[in-house]
Amino acid sequence: MLLSIGKHRTFEHTVRAFSADLFRFALWLCRDRFVAEELVQETFSRAWSAWESLRDPGNPKPWLMRILRNEHARLYERKRLDYCDEEIEDLAISDNRSLAGEFEIGQLIDSLPLSLREPFLLQTLGGFTCAEIAEQLEISEGAAMVRLTRARQALRGLVAGDDAPRRRRRGNDRG
Amino acid sequence: MFHCLDFRRAKLADPTRLPGEARKHLAACRACQDFARKVDADDKRIAAALQVAVPEGLAERVLLRARSRRLRPAWRLMAVAATVVLSIGIGLKTWLPAAHQDYARFAIEHVLHEPEALSSHRLADPREFGTVLARFGGELQAPVGKVRYMKLCPVPGGTGWHIVLDTEHGTATLLLIPGRDRSAGSVEARLRGFAATARRAGAGWYAIVTESPQSRDAIDALMQRRVSWRI
Numbered sequence: 001m002l003l004s005i006g007k008h009r010t011f012e013h014t015v016r017a018f019s020a021d022l023f024r025f026a027l028w029l030c031r032d033r034f035v036a037e038e039l040v041q042e043t044f045s046r047a048w049s050a051w052e053s054l055r056d057p058g059n060p061k062p063w064l065m066r067i068l069r070n071e072h073a074r075l076y077e078r079k080r081l082d083y084c085d086e087e088i089e090d091l092a093i094s095d096n097r098s099l100a101g102e103f104e105i106g107q108l109i110d111s112l113p114l115s116l117r118e119p120f121l122l123q124t125l126g127g128f129t130c131a132e133i134a135e136q137l138e139i140s141e142g143a144a145m146v147r148l149t150r151a152r153q154a155l156r157g158l159v160a161g162d163d164a165p166r167r168r169r170r171g172n173d174r175g
Numbered sequence: 176m177f178h179c180l181d182f183r184r185a186k187l188a189d190p191t192r193l194p195g196e197a198r199k200h201l202a203a204c205r206a207c208q209d210f211a212r213k214v215d216a217d218d219k220r221i222a223a224a225l226q227v228a229v230p231e232g233l234a235e236r237v238l239l240r241a242r243s244r245r246l247r248p249a250w251r252l253m254a255v256a257a258t259v260v261l262s263i264g265i266g267l268k269t270w271l272p273a274a275h276q277d278y279a280r281f282a283i284e285h286v287l288h289e290p291e292a293l294s295s296h297r298l299a300d301p302r303e304f305g306t307v308l309a310r311f312g313g314e315l316q317a318p319v320g321k322v323r324y325m326k327l328c329p330v331p332g333g334t335g336w337h338i339v340l341d342t343e344h345g346t347a348t349l350l351l352i353p354g355r356d357r358s359a360g361s362v363e364a365r366l367r368g369f370a371a372t373a374r375r376a377g378a379g380w381y382a383i384v385t386e387s388p389q390s391r392d393a394i395d396a397l398m399q400r401r402v403s404w405r406i
Contacts, residue, residue, distance in 0.1 A: 015237050020229040027227060034303055037230055038327040044237045075327070075334055105224035123189065124218070125225055130189050145188040152187040156217065 278373035279364035282382030312377025
Protein backbone atom coordinates (compact mmCIF):
# COMPACT_ATOMS: atom_id res chain seq x y z
CA MET A 1 0.00 0.00 0.00
CA LEU A 2 2.74 2.43 0.98
CA LEU A 3 4.77 1.41 -2.03
CA SER A 4 1.72 2.03 -4.18
CA ILE A 5 1.23 5.52 -2.75
CA GLY A 6 4.90 6.26 -3.40
CA LYS A 7 4.59 5.11 -6.99
CA HIS A 8 1.50 7.25 -7.55
CA ARG A 9 3.18 10.31 -6.12
CA THR A 10 6.31 9.77 -8.18
CA PHE A 11 4.24 9.26 -11.31
CA GLU A 12 2.26 12.41 -10.64
CA HIS A 13 5.42 14.38 -10.10
CA THR A 14 6.84 12.99 -13.34
CA VAL A 15 3.75 13.90 -15.32
CA ARG A 16 3.78 17.46 -14.00
CA ALA A 17 7.51 17.82 -14.56
CA PHE A 18 7.76 16.42 -18.08
CA SER A 19 4.41 16.57 -19.86
CA ALA A 20 5.16 19.99 -21.33
CA ASP A 21 8.53 18.94 -22.73
CA LEU A 22 7.06 15.74 -24.10
CA PHE A 23 4.23 17.66 -25.73
CA ARG A 24 6.64 20.02 -27.47
CA PHE A 25 8.77 17.12 -28.66
CA ALA A 26 5.69 15.27 -29.90
CA LEU A 27 4.36 18.37 -31.63
CA TRP A 28 7.56 19.04 -33.54
CA LEU A 29 7.68 15.38 -34.52
CA CYS A 30 4.13 14.97 -35.72
CA ARG A 31 3.18 18.64 -36.36
CA ASP A 32 -0.37 18.17 -35.10
CA ARG A 33 -1.40 19.49 -31.70
CA PHE A 34 -4.17 16.97 -31.29
CA VAL A 35 -2.04 13.98 -32.16
CA ALA A 36 0.76 15.37 -30.02
CA GLU A 37 -1.48 15.36 -26.97
CA GLU A 38 -2.54 11.82 -27.74
CA LEU A 39 1.07 10.77 -27.98
CA VAL A 40 1.76 12.28 -24.59
CA GLN A 41 -1.26 10.48 -23.13
CA GLU A 42 -0.15 7.16 -24.57
CA THR A 43 3.43 7.73 -23.45
CA PHE A 44 2.46 8.19 -19.84
CA SER A 45 -0.03 5.36 -20.04
CA ARG A 46 2.72 3.01 -21.16
CA ALA A 47 5.14 4.51 -18.69
CA TRP A 48 2.75 3.77 -15.85
CA SER A 49 2.33 0.18 -17.01
CA ALA A 50 6.08 -0.31 -17.25
CA TRP A 51 7.08 1.86 -14.29
CA GLU A 52 9.11 -0.87 -12.64
CA SER A 53 11.35 -1.09 -15.69
CA LEU A 54 12.51 2.52 -15.30
CA ARG A 55 16.21 2.15 -14.55
CA ASP A 56 16.97 5.68 -13.42
CA PRO A 57 14.02 7.09 -11.47
CA GLY A 58 15.97 10.29 -10.92
CA ASN A 59 16.13 10.95 -14.66
CA PRO A 60 13.07 9.54 -16.42
CA LYS A 61 13.21 11.94 -19.37
CA PRO A 62 15.28 9.78 -21.77
CA TRP A 63 13.04 6.82 -21.02
CA LEU A 64 9.87 8.84 -21.57
CA MET A 65 11.16 10.28 -24.82
CA ARG A 66 12.07 6.84 -26.04
CA ILE A 67 8.52 5.66 -25.31
CA LEU A 68 7.12 8.68 -27.10
CA ARG A 69 9.32 8.10 -30.12
CA ASN A 70 8.16 4.49 -30.24
CA GLU A 71 4.53 5.60 -30.00
CA HIS A 72 5.09 8.09 -32.80
CA ALA A 73 6.68 5.38 -34.91
CA ARG A 74 3.79 3.03 -34.15
CA LEU A 75 1.33 5.68 -35.12
CA TYR A 76 2.81 6.43 -38.46
CA GLU A 77 4.17 3.57 -40.46
CA ARG A 78 7.84 4.40 -40.55
CA LYS A 79 9.44 3.78 -43.89
CA ARG A 80 13.00 2.76 -43.74
CA LEU A 81 14.89 5.89 -44.62
CA ASP A 82 17.53 5.64 -47.27
CA TYR A 83 19.73 7.94 -45.34
CA CYS A 84 23.42 7.90 -45.91
CA ASP A 85 25.32 8.74 -42.76
CA GLU A 86 28.55 10.00 -44.18
CA GLU A 87 31.53 10.49 -41.96
CA ILE A 88 31.51 13.97 -40.54
CA GLU A 89 34.88 14.63 -42.10
CA ASP A 90 33.28 14.33 -45.52
CA LEU A 91 30.82 17.14 -44.92
CA ALA A 92 31.62 20.46 -46.46
CA ILE A 93 30.45 23.35 -44.37
CA SER A 94 29.06 26.26 -46.31
CA ASP A 95 30.05 29.79 -45.59
CA ASN A 96 28.61 31.91 -42.84
CA ARG A 97 24.92 32.55 -43.04
CA SER A 98 22.38 33.70 -40.52
CA LEU A 99 19.08 32.11 -39.69
CA ALA A 100 15.80 33.54 -40.86
CA GLY A 101 13.64 35.78 -38.80
CA GLU A 102 12.01 34.02 -35.87
CA PHE A 103 8.59 33.74 -37.46
CA GLU A 104 10.06 31.52 -40.18
CA ILE A 105 12.00 29.30 -37.84
CA GLY A 106 9.06 27.03 -37.06
CA GLN A 107 8.44 26.47 -40.75
CA LEU A 108 12.10 25.79 -41.36
CA ILE A 109 12.15 23.17 -38.61
CA ASP A 110 8.96 21.68 -40.03
CA SER A 111 10.61 21.38 -43.40
CA LEU A 112 13.48 19.25 -42.09
CA PRO A 113 13.09 15.58 -42.97
CA LEU A 114 12.32 13.41 -39.97
CA SER A 115 15.76 11.82 -40.14
CA LEU A 116 17.26 15.22 -39.30
CA ARG A 117 14.42 16.71 -37.30
CA GLU A 118 14.30 13.92 -34.76
CA PRO A 119 17.94 14.04 -33.60
CA PHE A 120 17.82 17.83 -33.75
CA LEU A 121 14.80 17.92 -31.44
CA LEU A 122 16.37 15.37 -29.10
CA GLN A 123 19.32 17.71 -28.77
CA THR A 124 17.58 21.09 -28.65
CA LEU A 125 14.46 20.11 -26.70
CA GLY A 126 15.77 17.07 -24.89
CA GLY A 127 19.23 18.38 -24.10
CA PHE A 128 20.83 15.03 -24.95
CA THR A 129 24.44 14.59 -25.96
CA CYS A 130 25.40 13.15 -29.33
CA ALA A 131 26.18 9.85 -27.65
CA GLU A 132 22.78 9.75 -25.96
CA ILE A 133 21.04 10.64 -29.21
CA ALA A 134 22.94 7.90 -30.98
CA GLU A 135 21.77 5.42 -28.37
CA GLN A 136 18.16 6.55 -28.68
CA LEU A 137 18.20 6.31 -32.45
CA GLU A 138 20.31 3.16 -32.50
CA ILE A 139 22.93 4.69 -34.76
CA SER A 140 26.61 5.43 -34.29
CA GLU A 141 27.70 8.62 -32.57
CA GLY A 142 29.34 9.71 -35.79
CA ALA A 143 26.10 9.29 -37.67
CA ALA A 144 24.27 11.29 -35.03
CA MET A 145 26.80 14.11 -35.37
CA VAL A 146 26.43 14.07 -39.15
CA ARG A 147 22.66 14.37 -38.90
CA LEU A 148 22.87 17.20 -36.40
CA THR A 149 25.37 19.04 -38.54
CA ARG A 150 23.18 18.54 -41.58
CA ALA A 151 20.14 19.76 -39.68
CA ARG A 152 21.83 23.02 -38.75
CA GLN A 153 23.26 23.39 -42.21
CA ALA A 154 19.83 22.83 -43.70
CA LEU A 155 18.23 25.37 -41.43
CA ARG A 156 20.80 27.96 -42.35
CA GLY A 157 20.87 27.02 -46.01
CA LEU A 158 17.10 27.11 -46.49
CA VAL A 159 17.09 30.80 -45.83
CA ALA A 160 19.16 31.56 -48.89
CA GLY A 161 17.36 28.98 -51.00
CA ASP A 162 20.45 27.16 -52.12
CA ASP A 163 23.14 25.13 -50.49
CA ALA A 164 26.19 25.69 -52.61
CA PRO A 165 28.97 27.96 -51.52
CA ARG A 166 28.26 31.32 -53.00
CA ARG A 167 31.56 33.08 -52.53
CA ARG A 168 32.11 33.48 -56.26
CA ARG A 169 28.64 34.91 -56.81
CA ARG A 170 28.91 37.26 -53.87
CA GLY A 171 32.14 38.50 -55.29
CA ASN A 172 30.42 39.20 -58.60
CA ASP A 173 27.50 40.93 -56.89
CA ARG A 174 29.83 43.29 -55.17
CA GLY A 175 31.51 44.10 -58.41
CA MET B 176 45.89 19.30 -36.99
CA PHE B 177 42.51 20.84 -36.11
CA HIS B 178 41.33 23.21 -38.83
CA CYS B 179 38.53 25.72 -39.15
CA LEU B 180 36.44 23.19 -41.07
CA ASP B 181 36.84 20.68 -38.25
CA PHE B 182 35.75 23.35 -35.81
CA ARG B 183 32.68 24.26 -37.83
CA ARG B 184 31.58 20.64 -38.06
CA ALA B 185 32.00 20.18 -34.34
CA LYS B 186 30.19 23.41 -33.59
CA LEU B 187 27.24 22.58 -35.80
CA ALA B 188 27.01 19.06 -34.39
CA ASP B 189 26.81 20.17 -30.77
CA PRO B 190 27.22 23.90 -30.17
CA THR B 191 27.32 23.71 -26.38
CA ARG B 192 29.63 20.72 -25.93
CA LEU B 193 32.78 21.41 -27.88
CA PRO B 194 35.60 18.91 -27.54
CA GLY B 195 38.92 20.12 -26.13
CA GLU B 196 40.59 20.49 -29.51
CA ALA B 197 37.74 22.63 -30.77
CA ARG B 198 37.84 24.90 -27.73
CA LYS B 199 41.55 25.33 -28.16
CA HIS B 200 41.13 26.24 -31.82
CA LEU B 201 38.32 28.65 -30.99
CA ALA B 202 40.48 30.53 -28.55
CA ALA B 203 43.01 31.23 -31.28
CA CYS B 204 40.82 31.77 -34.37
CA ARG B 205 38.84 34.98 -34.89
CA ALA B 206 36.99 33.67 -37.92
CA CYS B 207 35.75 30.67 -35.92
CA GLN B 208 34.85 32.93 -33.02
CA ASP B 209 32.64 34.87 -35.41
CA PHE B 210 31.16 31.64 -36.77
CA ALA B 211 30.53 30.38 -33.25
CA ARG B 212 28.74 33.57 -32.28
CA LYS B 213 26.39 33.23 -35.25
CA VAL B 214 25.65 29.58 -34.50
CA ASP B 215 24.96 30.41 -30.86
CA ALA B 216 22.66 33.24 -31.86
CA ASP B 217 20.81 30.95 -34.29
CA ASP B 218 20.45 28.25 -31.68
CA LYS B 219 19.09 30.73 -29.19
CA ARG B 220 16.38 31.78 -31.62
CA ILE B 221 15.61 28.17 -32.49
CA ALA B 222 15.29 27.29 -28.81
CA ALA B 223 12.84 30.16 -28.36
CA ALA B 224 10.80 29.07 -31.38
CA LEU B 225 10.60 25.49 -30.10
CA GLN B 226 9.00 26.61 -26.84
CA VAL B 227 5.46 26.50 -28.19
CA ALA B 228 2.46 26.87 -25.93
CA VAL B 229 1.37 23.68 -24.21
CA PRO B 230 -2.38 22.96 -23.99
CA GLU B 231 -3.77 24.17 -20.73
CA GLY B 232 -4.43 21.41 -18.25
CA LEU B 233 -2.42 18.80 -20.12
CA ALA B 234 -0.85 17.32 -17.00
CA GLU B 235 -4.24 17.17 -15.31
CA ARG B 236 -5.79 15.34 -18.24
CA VAL B 237 -2.95 12.86 -18.29
CA LEU B 238 -3.37 12.19 -14.58
CA LEU B 239 -7.15 12.00 -14.90
CA ARG B 240 -6.94 9.40 -17.61
CA ALA B 241 -4.38 7.43 -15.67
CA ARG B 242 -6.61 7.50 -12.58
CA SER B 243 -9.74 6.54 -14.47
CA ARG B 244 -7.97 3.58 -16.03
CA ARG B 245 -6.77 2.44 -12.64
CA LEU B 246 -10.10 2.88 -10.86
CA ARG B 247 -12.78 1.89 -13.30
CA PRO B 248 -13.36 -1.77 -13.91
CA ALA B 249 -13.59 -2.59 -17.57
CA TRP B 250 -17.14 -3.82 -17.32
CA ARG B 251 -18.70 -0.76 -15.69
CA LEU B 252 -20.46 1.70 -18.00
CA MET B 253 -22.04 5.11 -17.95
CA ALA B 254 -25.57 5.20 -19.39
CA VAL B 255 -25.67 6.61 -22.88
CA ALA B 256 -28.42 6.84 -25.47
CA ALA B 257 -26.32 5.51 -28.35
CA THR B 258 -22.64 4.97 -29.08
CA VAL B 259 -20.77 4.72 -32.34
CA VAL B 260 -17.08 4.01 -32.19
CA LEU B 261 -14.97 5.28 -35.04
CA SER B 262 -11.32 4.62 -35.11
CA ILE B 263 -8.92 5.12 -37.96
CA GLY B 264 -6.18 2.55 -38.10
CA ILE B 265 -2.78 3.75 -39.02
CA GLY B 266 -0.60 0.86 -37.89
CA LEU B 267 -1.02 -2.16 -40.10
CA LYS B 268 -0.08 -5.18 -38.04
CA THR B 269 -2.59 -7.97 -38.43
CA TRP B 270 -3.98 -9.12 -35.13
CA LEU B 271 -7.41 -10.64 -35.50
CA PRO B 272 -8.25 -13.68 -37.49
CA ALA B 273 -10.06 -13.03 -40.71
CA ALA B 274 -13.46 -13.60 -39.09
CA HIS B 275 -14.90 -10.12 -39.57
CA GLN B 276 -17.76 -10.71 -37.15
CA ASP B 277 -15.12 -10.27 -34.45
CA TYR B 278 -14.85 -6.58 -35.38
CA ALA B 279 -18.42 -5.89 -34.30
CA ARG B 280 -17.91 -7.78 -31.06
CA PHE B 281 -14.54 -6.07 -30.55
CA ALA B 282 -16.18 -2.68 -30.93
CA ILE B 283 -18.65 -3.44 -28.14
CA GLU B 284 -15.86 -4.71 -25.92
CA HIS B 285 -13.88 -1.55 -26.67
CA VAL B 286 -16.79 0.63 -25.59
CA LEU B 287 -17.15 -1.45 -22.42
CA HIS B 288 -13.45 -1.06 -21.75
CA GLU B 289 -13.40 2.74 -22.10
CA PRO B 290 -16.51 3.97 -20.34
CA GLU B 291 -14.92 7.34 -19.61
CA ALA B 292 -15.20 8.22 -23.29
CA LEU B 293 -18.96 8.34 -22.96
CA SER B 294 -18.87 10.88 -20.16
CA SER B 295 -15.95 12.97 -21.35
CA HIS B 296 -16.20 16.06 -23.42
CA ARG B 297 -13.30 16.65 -25.66
CA LEU B 298 -14.60 18.65 -28.52
CA ALA B 299 -12.65 18.19 -31.64
CA ASP B 300 -12.38 20.52 -34.54
CA PRO B 301 -14.84 19.23 -37.21
CA ARG B 302 -12.01 19.61 -39.69
CA GLU B 303 -9.99 17.10 -37.64
CA PHE B 304 -12.83 14.60 -37.96
CA GLY B 305 -12.89 15.15 -41.70
CA THR B 306 -9.11 14.72 -41.86
CA VAL B 307 -9.27 11.53 -39.82
CA LEU B 308 -11.93 10.11 -42.13
CA ALA B 309 -9.97 11.14 -45.19
CA ARG B 310 -6.87 9.34 -43.94
CA PHE B 311 -8.96 6.23 -43.58
CA GLY B 312 -10.32 6.62 -47.10
CA GLY B 313 -13.62 8.27 -46.37
CA GLU B 314 -14.81 11.57 -47.76
CA LEU B 315 -17.36 13.36 -45.63
CA GLN B 316 -20.15 14.58 -47.91
CA ALA B 317 -22.30 16.04 -45.13
CA PRO B 318 -22.00 16.21 -41.32
CA VAL B 319 -22.86 13.00 -39.51
CA GLY B 320 -22.98 14.63 -36.11
CA LYS B 321 -21.22 16.92 -33.69
CA VAL B 322 -17.92 15.45 -32.54
CA ARG B 323 -17.84 15.37 -28.74
CA TYR B 324 -14.76 13.23 -28.16
CA MET B 325 -11.92 11.95 -30.34
CA LYS B 326 -8.99 9.86 -29.23
CA LEU B 327 -6.46 7.40 -30.56
CA CYS B 328 -6.89 3.86 -29.29
CA PRO B 329 -5.18 0.53 -29.77
CA VAL B 330 -7.32 -1.65 -31.96
CA PRO B 331 -6.71 -4.89 -33.82
CA GLY B 332 -4.35 -4.09 -36.61
CA GLY B 333 -2.74 -1.11 -34.98
CA THR B 334 -4.02 2.21 -33.77
CA GLY B 335 -7.41 3.69 -34.37
CA TRP B 336 -9.56 6.68 -33.54
CA HIS B 337 -12.32 6.43 -30.97
CA ILE B 338 -14.90 9.16 -31.63
CA VAL B 339 -18.09 10.06 -29.83
CA LEU B 340 -20.68 11.92 -31.87
CA ASP B 341 -23.98 13.58 -31.11
CA THR B 342 -26.07 12.56 -34.10
CA GLU B 343 -29.68 13.17 -35.02
CA HIS B 344 -30.34 9.61 -33.84
CA GLY B 345 -28.63 10.08 -30.49
CA THR B 346 -25.15 10.06 -29.06
CA ALA B 347 -22.82 7.66 -30.83
CA THR B 348 -19.31 6.29 -30.56
CA LEU B 349 -17.60 5.35 -33.81
CA LEU B 350 -14.59 3.00 -34.25
CA LEU B 351 -12.51 2.49 -37.41
CA ILE B 352 -10.44 -0.68 -37.44
CA PRO B 353 -7.46 -1.09 -39.75
CA GLY B 354 -7.26 -4.40 -41.48
CA ARG B 355 -6.48 -6.32 -44.58
CA ASP B 356 -9.59 -8.46 -44.31
CA ARG B 357 -11.22 -7.71 -47.64
CA SER B 358 -14.45 -9.56 -46.96
CA ALA B 359 -17.37 -7.59 -48.27
CA GLY B 360 -20.57 -6.77 -46.48
CA SER B 361 -21.25 -6.14 -42.86
CA VAL B 362 -21.57 -8.12 -39.68
CA GLU B 363 -23.47 -7.60 -36.47
CA ALA B 364 -23.04 -8.44 -32.84
CA ARG B 365 -24.98 -8.02 -29.62
CA LEU B 366 -23.42 -8.12 -26.20
CA ARG B 367 -24.37 -6.90 -22.73
CA GLY B 368 -27.16 -4.66 -23.95
CA PHE B 369 -25.21 -3.16 -26.85
CA ALA B 370 -25.69 -3.66 -30.56
CA ALA B 371 -22.93 -3.25 -33.13
CA THR B 372 -22.45 -3.28 -36.85
CA ALA B 373 -19.05 -3.57 -38.53
CA ARG B 374 -18.74 -2.70 -42.20
CA ARG B 375 -15.89 -2.90 -44.64
CA ALA B 376 -14.82 0.64 -45.56
CA GLY B 377 -11.77 2.58 -46.58
CA ALA B 378 -8.54 1.24 -45.07
CA GLY B 379 -10.29 -1.39 -42.97
CA TRP B 380 -13.63 -1.59 -41.22
CA TYR B 381 -15.80 0.83 -39.31
CA ALA B 382 -17.94 -0.27 -36.42
CA ILE B 383 -20.97 1.40 -34.89
CA VAL B 384 -22.03 0.57 -31.36
CA THR B 385 -25.33 1.70 -29.90
CA GLU B 386 -27.71 0.68 -27.18
CA SER B 387 -30.39 -0.36 -29.60
CA PRO B 388 -30.44 -2.10 -32.97
CA GLN B 389 -32.75 0.62 -34.30
CA SER B 390 -30.37 3.51 -33.58
CA ARG B 391 -27.45 1.38 -34.76
CA ASP B 392 -29.14 0.81 -38.11
CA ALA B 393 -30.15 4.45 -38.43
CA ILE B 394 -26.61 5.68 -37.75
CA ASP B 395 -25.12 3.07 -40.05
CA ALA B 396 -27.42 4.30 -42.80
CA LEU B 397 -26.34 7.85 -42.03
CA MET B 398 -22.67 6.87 -42.40
CA GLN B 399 -23.34 5.20 -45.70
CA ARG B 400 -25.25 8.19 -47.06
CA ARG B 401 -22.93 10.91 -45.86
CA VAL B 402 -19.50 9.34 -46.25
CA SER B 403 -18.03 8.16 -49.56
CA TRP B 404 -15.57 5.36 -48.99
CA ARG B 405 -12.64 4.30 -51.12
CA ILE B 406 -12.35 0.53 -50.92
